Amino acid sequence: MVEKFDCIVVGAGMSGNAAAYVLAKRGLSVLQLERGEYSGSKNVQGAIMYADMLEAIIPDFREDAPLERHLIEQRFWMMNGSAHTGMHYRSDAFNEAKPNRYTILRSQFDKWFSRKVREAGALVLTETTALELIFDAYGACVGVRTDREGGIVHADVVVLAEGVNGLLGSRAGLRAPPKADHVALAVKEMHFLPAETIEARFNVKGDEGVVVEAVGTISGGMTGMGFVYTNKECLSVGIGCLVSDFARSGETPHGLLEAFKAHPSIKPLIEGSEVKEYAAHLIPEGGYKAVPQLCGDGWVVVGDAAQLNNAIHREGSNLAMTSGRFAAEAIFQIKSRREKMTKDNLARYPKALHDSFVMKDLRKYRDMPALLHTNSRNFFLTYPELVAKAMENFLRVDGTPKRETEAKIFSAFRKARGFTGLFGDAFKLARAWR
Numbered sequence: 001m002v003e004k005f006d007c008i009v010v011g012a013g014m015s016g017n018a019a020a021y022v023l024a025k026r027g028l029s030v031l032q033l034e035r036g037e038y039s040g041s042k043n044v045q046g047a048i049m050y051a052d053m054l055e056a057i058i059p060d061f062r063e064d065a066p067l068e069r070h071l072i073e074q075r076f077w078m079m080n081g082s083a084h085t086g087m088h089y090r091s092d093a094f095n096e097a098k099p100n101r102y103t104i105l106r107s108q109f110d111k112w113f114s115r116k117v118r119e120a121g122a123l124v125l126t127e128t129t130a131l132e133l134i135f136d137a138y139g140a141c142v143g144v145r146t147d148r149e150g151g152i153v154h155a156d157v158v159v160l161a162e163g164v165n166g167l168l169g170s171r172a173g174l175r176a177p178p179k180a181d182h183v184a185l186a187v188k189e190m191h192f193l194p195a196e197t198i199e200a201r202f203n204v205k206g207d208e209g210v211v212v213e214a215v216g217t218i219s220g221g222m223t224g225m226g227f228v229y230t231n232k233e234c235l236s237v238g239i240g241c242l243v244s245d246f247a248r249s250g251e252t253p254h255g256l257l258e259a260f261k262a263h264p265s266i267k268p269l270i271e272g273s274e275v276k277e278y279a280a281h282l283i284p285e286g287g288y289k290a291v292p293q294l295c296g297d298g299w300v301v302v303g304d305a306a307q308l309n310n311a312i313h314r315e316g317s318n319l320a321m322t323s324g325r326f327a328a329e330a331i332f333q334i335k336s337r338r339e340k341m342t343k344d345n346l347a348r349y350p351k352a353l354h355d356s357f358v359m360k361d362l363r364k365y366r367d368m369p370a371l372l373h374t375n376s377r378n379f380f381l382t383y384p385e386l387v388a389k390a391m392e393n394f395l396r397v398d399g400t401p402k403r404e405t406e407a408k409i410f411s412a413f414r415k416a417r418g419f420t421g422l423f424g425d426a427f428k429l430a431r432a433w434r
């Protein structure tokens with residue numbers, strides 16, 4: 001006989017673990033399928049984890065979650081080949097009793113989260129791939145076929161938490177596969193250094209940490225960014241750009257990462273480190289307009305599979321956890337009212353998303369992805385060069401009168417973009433940011 005659960009969750013990343021935990025904790029029978037050897041074995045993230053969204057699921061997570069450093073300083077850099085112009089924010093207010101942002105290592109963090117899911121009562125099957133969704137004669141999803149022997153399992157509802165590729169959902173025609181200009185390909189290395197070296201180089205102590213996020217000529221005119229995140233005894237160093245830009249430019253992610261690491265502002269931070277891991281992964285960056293249908297009869301889609309990622313603020317895991325929680329809460333409500341898992345009933349889930357920061361933020365930046373993509377050469381090449389040159393001229397004291405220096409700077413901007421271009425870019429940016 002085919003086994004039946006209240007709910008099947010496909011995927012044990014941030015969104016799947018959040019959904020499975022909330023469902024199991026509320027007493028539903030949950031089967032979670034993960035194709036990796038263990039939860040986290042396939043997952044890649046920078047990674048900054050946002051505490052409030054985890055706290056809403058596991059309030060006392062700080063007691064035993066594997067957290068690396070809490071962030072007290074953020075550095076935003078605009079780079080050209082030899083310089084960076086930075087805006088740094090550092091505050092002792094971030095040294096609070098319950099810090100707001102932490103760096104984590106996903107392989108360890110996901111293992112911990114998965115243990116919590118099991119302890120809550122879910123059945124977690126790793127090394128098990130969901131191959132296809134099963135539908136009844138009326139088009140409602142009623143289960144999943146896995147790669148295990150006799151591997152058909154039924155459920156009232158399937159939570160698709162399968163990450164950015166989302167093959168299961170797209171194969172079933174629930175949504176189109178992500179477009180090349182809606183996903184970034186990011187590569188990341190882990191650079192190991194003694195904790196004292198990290199603390200001295202980044203001017204932190206204890207568990208304090210720093211984030212460096214960089215845009216500019218490092219992405220060669222493509223829409224993208226680089227980053228350095230401090231963990232306890234290693235640095236996460238990576239860079240990512242839109243897949244369509246890689247295809248157009250012929251650049252390789254590996255080539256960009258090597259150039260990023262060799263940049264005079266990055267090289268001293270990682271000098272002498274031992275590289276132990278290299279990973280590549282996609283990030284959904286299509287924003288609000290790329291979000292697919294979020295539920296149907298017998299299914300919901302959460303996290304990266306639903307393109308829920310705020311590329312402007314580099315937030316993904318928090319949207320993933322929140323969407324997993326909202327989906328689980330909607331399912332629990334429907335179940336406790338003994339209603340059916342129809343699209344109309346499951347619509348509580350997208351409604352909760354729309355009422356929350358998740359869709360409000362994505363909606364706010366809905367025009368940003370297209371703006372950055374169509375103007376990538378200006379925003380990621382021309383302006384970073386102009387800004388670096390302007391700063392160099394501004395700061396160099398060589399006897400040139402200041403009025404002449406300023407005129408030279410303004411003239412460089414005018415020459416590169418013209419008055420119309422400058423005002424047009426500022427206007428488009430302000431409108432897309434509204």
Ligand code: FAD
Binds near residue numbers: 042046238281316320
């Ligand atoms: P995932 O974490 O990708 O999990 C999906 C899971 O589903 C995987 O474990 C996979 O093995 C499993 N799976 C897929 N298909 C099947 C199947 N058919 N059967 C069984 N299992 C399946 N976000 C932040 O908030 N902060 C950051 O600093 C940050 N940095 C990032 C840096 C990089 C380089 C990348 C790539 C992403 C970053 N993100 C960051 C985004 C963040 O990682 C994602 O938004 C988040 O992991 C999404 O969680 P998810 O559960 O939806 O998907």
